[in-house]
Amino acid sequence: MINVDFNYLKRHHLGQLKDGFSLNDLLQLVSLYFKNPSDYRFIISGKELDLFNTQSFIRCQSLFGNSISILVLRRIRGGGFVEIQILTNIILYDLEKALEQIPTRNNEERPCQTFRGMNMTNNDLAQYTVGTRLMTKSFLSTTKNRSVAEAFAICRSATTDNNIPTLCTYTIKNRRTAYDLETISEYPEEKEVLIIPYSAFIVKGMDRYESPSETGIVIKIELEECEAVSD
Missing domain, CATH: 3.90.176.10 (Toxin ADP-ribosyltransferase; Chain A, domain 1)
Structure with a gap:
């Protein structure tokens, strides 16, 4: 089983997917927490997953391991432009993940x-x-x-x-x-x-x-x- 964490407004919604899950399986899981999935954006490791696009799903499927964290952002009503707050959230999320991969330069014994x-x-x-x-x-x-x-x-x-x-x-x-x-x-x-x-x-x-x-x-x-x- 794959553990899935939907991170929305700093609240975490946890669910599970079976190995070899399909796009429909993922959509059903999303629908448990988000009534209208088309109103939201789903970001995985800095990449946006379009739940209604098979090719997008195939590209993102390899990012799922034993567990996955998905950043969820509400879409803008009536427009296609990205709000500054949404863009900021994506940038900060990507930056946080990138920094986690960089070794620190300090330790307690040797500043x-x-x-x-x-x-x-x-x-x-x-x-x-x-x-x-x-x-x-x-x-x-x-x-x-x-x-x-x-x-x-x-x-x-x-x-x-x-x-x-x-x-x-x-x-x-x-x-x-x-x-x-x-x-x-x-x-x-x-x-x-x-x-x-x-x-x-x-x-x-x-x-x-x-x-x-x-x-x-x-x-x-x-x-x-x-x-x-x-x-």
Whole structure:
């Protein structure tokens, strides 16, 4: 038997299909939970299954194993355009599944360090006083290769008050905070590590050189991930 989980609005409807099931078998199972299946979209591993199209069923049938999770989204009434919310749900679902396949870069015994080079203004730097806690609001691209980050920071024009080459070092301590993209990136030599949104860091130190260092870096900032708060 194949266990099927229909994920609709964060509610899970569980059912089973026999091995070698047909499109009609699947449609009957869907109808138990969704009265009018044509009002919904069914997403399997990022691919949409059309319950009323045999070829679509054949293409998706190989995705069923011992168990399968199907994301269910309500269609837009009276139109064929995809609502932003529906599109966002699909993207986030696909991204979540993709990230699950990427190894983490950190463990409890050996925290991971990554680097990010950027140009900052004096106003930007004012937010990085020692002891300040900061939270990422979006995905943050960093690298395991310090020289890559340094090169990125100094690739612009000469240093000014609005263009200060800065190197940030992130010490990552908690699982699932950063994902190593080196093996799947189009540019593996960049050794990219992706820090996820809403990760909290504390500023542990800042060094400012009176003149640019040998690498051209003017500011170095040390950030350490905050410990997870237990309930």
